[in-house]
Amino acid sequence: MEINDRTIVVDRKKCNGCNICVEICPLDCLRLDEDNKAYKKYDECWYCGSCEIECPKKAIKMRLPYLIS
Amino acid sequence: MEILKTDILIIGGGSAGCLATIKAKDETPNLDITIVEKAHIRRSGSLATGMDCLNVTCIPDSEYPPEKYMEQGEWVEARDYLDEKLHSILANKSYSVVKDLEDWGVKFAKVDGRYHVKDQFLEILDSQDLKVTLAAQVAKRGVQAINHTMITSLLSNSQKVYGATALNIRDGTFSIIQAKSIILTTGGCSRFGLPSSGYMFGTFDFPGNAGDGFAMAYKVGAELTNFEYLKYHYYTVKDLHVPMGKFYLLPMENRIKTVDSEGKEADRWARPTVEGDQPTGKVPLFLDASHLKKPEIKILENVMFTSERKIAIKQYLEDRGLKLGQDLIELKQSPLAICGGHGISGLVTDENARTTVEGLYAAGDVAAVGIQYLSGAFVFGGIAGISASKYALKNKHVEVNKKEVEQYKEKLFEPYRRKEGLLPSVFEFKLRTKIRDYMTPPTNEKKSKLALKWIWRFRREDLPRLVARDFHELVRAIEAGFILDCAEIAAHASLEKRIGSQIIIKRDMETSNMKIRRYQLPRREASEVEDIP
Numbered sequence: 001m002e003i004n005d006r007t008i009v010v011d012r013k014k015c016n017g018c019n020i021c022v023e024i025c026p027l028d029c030l031r032l033d034e035d036n037k038a039y040k041k042y043d044e045c046w047y048c049g050s051c052e053i054e055c056p057k058k059a060i061k062m063r064l065p066y067l068i069s
Numbered sequence: 070m071e072i073l074k075t076d077i078l079i080i081g082g083g084s085a086g087c088l089a090t091i092k093a094k095d096e097t098p099n100l101d102i103t104i105v106e107k108a109h110i111r112r113s114g115s116l117a118t119g120m121d122c123l124n125v126t127c128i129p130d131s132e133y134p135p136e137k138y139m140e141q142g143e144w145v146e147a148r149d150y151l152d153e154k155l156h157s158i159l160a161n162k163s164y165s166v167v168k169d170l171e172d173w174g175v176k177f178a179k180v181d182g183r184y185h186v187k188d189q190f191l192e193i194l195d196s197q198d199l200k201v202t203l204a205a206q207v208a209k210r211g212v213q214a215i216n217h218t219m220i221t222s223l224l225s226n227s228q229k230v231y232g233a234t235a236l237n238i239r240d241g242t243f244s245i246i247q248a249k250s251i252i253l254t255t256g257g258c259s260r261f262g263l264p265s266s267g268y269m270f271g272t273f274d275f276p277g278n279a280g281d282g283f284a285m286a287y288k289v290g291a292e293l294t295n296f297e298y299l300k301y302h303y304y305t306v307k308d309l310h311v312p313m314g315k316f317y318l319l320p321m322e323n324r325i326k327t328v329d330s331e332g333k334e335a336d337r338w339a340r341p342t343v344e345g346d347q348p349t350g351k352v353p354l355f356l357d358a359s360h361l362k363k364p365e366i367k368i369l370e371n372v373m374f375t376s377e378r379k380i381a382i383k384q385y386l387e388d389r390g391l392k393l394g395q396d397l398i399e400l401k402q403s404p405l406a407i408c409g410g411h412g413i414s415g416l417v418t419d420e421n422a423r424t425t426v427e428g429l430y431a432a433g434d435v436a437a438v439g440i441q442y443l444s445g446a447f448v449f450g451g452i453a454g455i456s457a458s459k460y461a462l463k464n465k466h467v468e469v470n471k472k473e474v475e476q477y478k479e480k481l482f483e484p485y486r487r488k489e490g491l492l493p494s495v496f497e498f499k500l501r502t503k504i505r506d507y508m509t510p511p512t513n514e515k516k517s518k519l520a521l522k523w524i525w526r527f528r529r530e531d532l533p534r535l536v537a538r539d540f541h542e543l544v545r546a547i548e549a550g551f552i553l554d555c556a557e558i559a560a561h562a563s564l565e566k567r568i569g570s571q572i573i574i575k576r577d578m579e580t581s582n583m584k585i586r587r588y589q590l591p592r593r594e595a596s597e598v599e600d601i602p
């Protein structure tokens with residue numbers, strides 16, 4: 001079963017695991033998974049878009065959290 | 070336990086913290102300066118992805134000189150509650166902030182080569198990387214920010230503050246930072262009332278700010294004021310709660326309007342900062358752009374989709390299938406928050422950005438300058454940096470009371486050691502529903518007493534049960550404690566609120582009891598003072 005509220009959409013083909021988004025997320029929401037791909041671990045996004053702006057591979061699309069969208 | 074020794078400690082790497090660092094280093098290049106940031110200095114605080122406007126800009130010999138701000142600026146509506154001296158400083162120093170930012174590469178709106186100041190507002194162009202620019206100026210001065218580190222408490226003796234305890238939010242490393250002077254630039258308490266969406270991080274101000282500075286400063290005896298007048302905005306886009314003010318100010322023949330549920334124009338500028346100001350019109354209210362001409366819609370879209378929080382605004386309209394000019398956009402009161410930038414609550418500070426505790430300075434949303442906006446964070450951040458460096462030059466380090474810190478550390482890590490209990494997120498949701506229910510204005514004695522009853526129950530039953538599965542959750546547990554502290558201070562202030570007076574609260578360091586004083590307005594210095602038992 002996939003549990004996904006789609007807030008931070010990471011293109012796993014493009015993500016190179018550089019860790020920049022994990023470093024800069026102002027709310028510390030993101031982590032790298034076992035495959036070294038970024039994912040949103042904590043549902044505490046302020047939808048500021050820093051991750052999307054900073055991603056050097058343009059692998060991240062920020063979507064609004066379910067309760068806001 | 071590691072002890073880091075520094076001359077000046079700056080807590081919070083946001084707008085005020087960066088300016089404090091820059092000005093302190095320029096003033097005293099030989100002093101050691103440490104800036105600690107809960108996230109990462111490159112993208113942190115309310116400025117993470119930019120800010121559209123310097124909301125207080127006064128330019129001498131222009132159409133908007135400092136004198137005009139002193140007579141007509143936004144602060145005037147709350148002038149009885151605020152310190153006029155501080156606003157005079159803000160007015161007179163705001164132009165130097167513009168000059169500094171320009172030197173660092175920031176661009177401002179100009180018409181025929183002159184700054185285009187609309188009322189007190191000056192538009193910042195291409196502001197997305199404003200925070201990146203500030204972080205670069207900090208780095209350029211050889212100051213390396215300590216990122217991903219939360220300051221959890223201030224250390225003090227009976228005379229002054231002399232240090233702080235720090236927690237790495239990723240690996241849980243606990244340390245002590247010893248400093249000759251300390252500057253608090255932690256922002257306000259954004260995670261306070263519950264947003265209409267129910268999404269706890271859907272706040273107006275940056276939700277990483279959980280009232281850390283208010284709570285920590287209270288514990289070392291600093292004075293807090295105006296906590297009976299909390300901050301919210303009547304009209305922000307429902308659920309999204311991003312700032313919209315700029316869109317009303319666009320230089321067009323027709324402007325966007327706020328209309329009520331019957332289509333009548335409503336007064337969007339009604340501000341709840343001080344008592345009595347109520348919105349007009351029947352709710353729900355809407356943002357209406359249907360009367361704009363096509364080119365005007367284009368201008369509006371162009372600004373909206375290139376401005377502060379642009380990705381969120383674009384997504385919101387797309388997700389809800391809303392088209393500007395065709396559809397009404399629903400507005401809703403923003404969640405209750407405590408803030409000295411948009412609101413008027415915070416730490417009492419003077420013209421040197423000193424708090425009432427020796428060695429402790431404060432600037433930005435944590436300070437009760439009131440309605441000072443980003444301009445205030447820059448101006449008083451800079452002032453705090455200079456004052457704190459002068460103080461550090463003349464003072465020495467104080468020996469850390471290690472035994473006391475050891476005891477504190479044990480308690481701080483309790484949620485992490487617990488195997489079962491209450492998750493911080495669940496606790497915070499409940500706490501914030503009660504804040505929304507019992508602390509949203511208009512308040513009265515019954516509501517404030519109910520608020521206090523819940524606060525005491527949370528303190529007795531829930532706080533001792535919090536459980537954190539990792540250090541990220543431990544941070545949220547500590548923050549929940551800060552929110553609760555802020556709620557307690559605000560509920561007491563609300564209970565003792567009287568028309569035409571102002572409450573100042575501090576902790577009596579000898580008895581640990583809360584000391585509440587009521588000052589008759591308008592002037593604090595010469596006013597009648599009442600000690601409330």
